[in-house]
Amino acid sequence: MKVITDTRTAFARELGPELRQPAGLLFTMMLPFLFLALFAPLLSGMGAAGGGTGGTGSPWQWFVPGMLVLLALSATAGAGASLLNEMSSGAFERLLVTPLNRAAMLVGRALKEVVVLLTQALLILVLLLPTDFRLHPLGALAGLALLTVFGVGIGALSFTLALHSRKQQTLFYGVQQVIFFPLLLLSGVLLPITQASAPTWLYVLSRINPVTYVVEAERALFDGRFAETGVLYGTLAAAAVAVLGVVAGIRGMRNATV
Amino acid sequence: MIHTRGLTRSFRAKGETVEAVRGLDLDIDAGSVVAFLGPNGAGKTTSLRMLTTLLPPSSGTAVVAGHDVVADPAAVRHRIGYLGQGNSAGSNFRVTDELVTQGRAYGLGHAESRARTELLLTALELEGMATRTVGTLSGGQRRRLDIAMALVHEPELLFLDEPTTGLDPHSRANIWEHVLRLRKELGTTVVFTTHYLEEADLWAERVMVVDHGRVIADGSPEQLKADLAGDRITVGTADRADADRAVAVARALPAVHEVTADGTEVRVRAPHGDTRLPLLLRNLEAAGVRALSARLARPTLDDVFLTLTGRTLRESSDATAPTTTHDGA
Numbered sequence: 001m002k003v004i005t006d007t008r009t010a011f012a013r014e015l016g017p018e019l020r021q022p023a024g025l026l027f028t029m030m031l032p033f034l035f036l037a038l039f040a041p042l043l044s045g046m047g048a049a050g051g052g053t054g055g056t057g058s059p060w061q062w063f064v065p066g067m068l069v070l071l072a073l074s075a076t077a078g079a080g081a082s083l084l085n086e087m088s089s090g091a092f093e094r095l096l097v098t099p100l101n102r103a104a105m106l107v108g109r110a111l112k113e114v115v116v117l118l119t120q121a122l123l124i125l126v127l128l129l130p131t132d133f134r135l136h137p138l139g140a141l142a143g144l145a146l147l148t149v150f151g152v153g154i155g156a157l158s159f160t161l162a163l164h165s166r167k168q169q170t171l172f173y174g175v176q177q178v179i180f181f182p183l184l185l186l187s188g189v190l191l192p193i194t195q196a197s198a199p200t201w202l203y204v205l206s207r208i209n210p211v212t213y214v215v216e217a218e219r220a221l222f223d224g225r226f227a228e229t230g231v232l233y234g235t236l237a238a239a240a241v242a243v244l245g246v247v248a249g250i251r252g253m254r255n256a257t258v
Numbered sequence: 259m260i261h262t263r264g265l266t267r268s269f270r271a272k273g274e275t276v277e278a279v280r281g282l283d284l285d286i287d288a289g290s291v292v293a294f295l296g297p298n299g300a301g302k303t304t305s306l307r308m309l310t311t312l313l314p315p316s317s318g319t320a321v322v323a324g325h326d327v328v329a330d331p332a333a334v335r336h337r338i339g340y341l342g343q344g345n346s347a348g349s350n351f352r353v354t355d356e357l358v359t360q361g362r363a364y365g366l367g368h369a370e371s372r373a374r375t376e377l378l379l380t381a382l383e384l385e386g387m388a389t390r391t392v393g394t395l396s397g398g399q400r401r402r403l404d405i406a407m408a409l410v411h412e413p414e415l416l417f418l419d420e421p422t423t424g425l426d427p428h429s430r431a432n433i434w435e436h437v438l439r440l441r442k443e444l445g446t447t448v449v450f451t452t453h454y455l456e457e458a459d460l461w462a463e464r465v466m467v468v469d470h471g472r473v474i475a476d477g478s479p480e481q482l483k484a485d486l487a488g489d490r491i492t493v494g495t496a497d498r499a500d501a502d503r504a505v506a507v508a509r510a511l512p513a514v515h516e517v518t519a520d521g522t523e524v525r526v527r528a529p530h531g532d533t534r535l536p537l538l539l540r541n542l543e544a545a546g547v548r549a550l551s552a553r554l555a556r557p558t559l560d561d562v563f564l565t566l567t568g569r570t571l572r573e574s575s576d577a578t579a580p581t582t583t584h585d586g587a
Contacts, residue, residue: 006363009359009362009363012359012362013351013355013356013359016351016352016355017350017351020352085348085349086348088344089344089345089348089349090342090343090344090345090346091344091345091346091347091348093312093342093344093346094340094342094344094346094347094360094404094407095363096311096312097310097311097312097335097338097340097342098335098360098363098364099332099335099336099363099364099365100363257307257312257313257314258307258312258313258342
């Protein structure tokens with residue numbers, strides 16, 4: 001089937017530079033890594049701050065899933081920058097004239113972002129093995145699957161933004177910065193945002209932020225708790241982001257001109 | 259191979275509608291080599307972008323390689339090769355990988371794509387660059403790689419947008435040698451834009467002179483030069499009085515485009531200067547005008563452009579370049 005062959009072609013093209021320069025992975029995982037190294041130790045006295053520490057009482061159990069969501073946001077939100085570079089250099093124009101399926105061009109790129117994201121997430125989990133972070137294998141697998149769905153959505157949205165910023169590249173970086181930090185801070189990845197601890201307006205904003213639900217679902221899954229409504233809500237939120245991103249991205253690719 | 263009717267493309271720029279291409283009517287036969295010649299902003303690139311499905315036309319129709327560019331763009335893309343003005347290959351990718359991927363994008367098998375990649379790297383003198391990252395190549399090497407990418411699937415119709423801009427003469431010759439070999443072996447139709455006069459003159463069988471979004475002249479380089487510019491004959495006389503008499507004699511010649519005097523020099527523009535010059539000299543002698551010197555110069559396509567527009571191509575490019583940033587046309 002042509003769309004599958006073309007997706008494989010687009011994916012293989014994008015993955016090539018990553019395989020040749022794996023050190024590049026480290027740059028986009030720097031932000032969560034810094035938080036894990038310099039911020040997480042401050043949480044040692046907080047115990048069950050996030051509600052659920054897998055019985056270990058470890059702040060890592062609460063903090064790490066949020067950092068994986070931060071990784072998904074920071075690594076894939078910038079994915080459109082590579083597309084933006086190709087749009088200004090002429091490489092994207094050349095690709096648009098090939099018979100490559102436009103949807104495959106988007107999906108292939110998004111899949112590459114997912115492979116990079118999962119590699120980075122696994123690397124972080126391996127690095128945390130010496131700590132008292134307790135890994136529930138099935139929960140971790142489900143958590144990584146959820147992260148994949150979310151990462152596809154954010155990556156596709158980033159490509160969509162890049163496609164709309166081709167005539168004014170500052171738009172891409174401006175929108176990215178304006179959206180990225182509010183989504184991040186309002187999701188409770190660093191500190192819990194509860195009705196008791198936060199002003200009402202901040203709490204309301206956090207509840208309308210889809211990333212909040214993804215973070216809560218990841219915390220439950222990495223803690224081995226599958227049968228929670230938070231998992232369902234997080235899955236729905238990630239799926240909604242993925243559908244929105246992929247649909248908007250494919251539409252953007254199909255209508256892309258120079 | 260290409261048929262367009264009333265092909266038009268407008269842009270909105272600073273609140274105004276700018277017509278980059280105005281009612282283009284084209285019929286290009288299979289196997290021909292056609293140049294779009296004109297200054298920056300004339301509409302050459304916009305025309306090519308519509309023909310290659312990169313830009314939808316504002317109005318009009320275009321059938322390329324048997325398929326309508328709007329109704330069936332995928333079929334058009336499958337049958338054409340395209341070289342844009344920018345770099346076709348991504349900076350972070352390896353030379354070989356980009357070429358193989360390009361072949362794969364056109365449906366070639368991995369082995370076939372790889373085999374063609376190796377042949378093209380050799381033909382375009384890029385053998386040592388196969389494993390290099392594209393970003394480390396020189397400007398000339400990158401342009402040759404761009405050409406290789408446009409040719410890897412051996413298209414039946416090839417669009418080249420200013421293919422040799424910024425290249426040294428050796429690289430230019432190398433690129434044209436390869437493009438024309440492909441055309442000879444496979445009957446490839448080649449459509450290119452250029453503002454290098456000599457390139458259009460040397461390689462194109464048919465030149466379309468484009469200005470302000472319209473084709474203002476269309477024909478073989480020789481035909482355009484003979485019909486529109488004519489050869490330039492310059493005759494030196496002893497004094498102004500002789501020059502004035504020489505002007506009258508020259509004007510009496512058949513099919514003369516223009517006769518002017520500049521001091522003691524008389525300039526005549528006429529087709530077939532090689533036969534007009536001896537005739538003029540005989541007539542001058544018969545009229546008692548002594549010719550001290552005589553020169554015959556062949557016209558260039560710039561002379562054609564000057565005749566048609568009153569401007570040279572260089573002047574036009576300088577004048578229009580800053581205002582045509584909307585599409586680089």
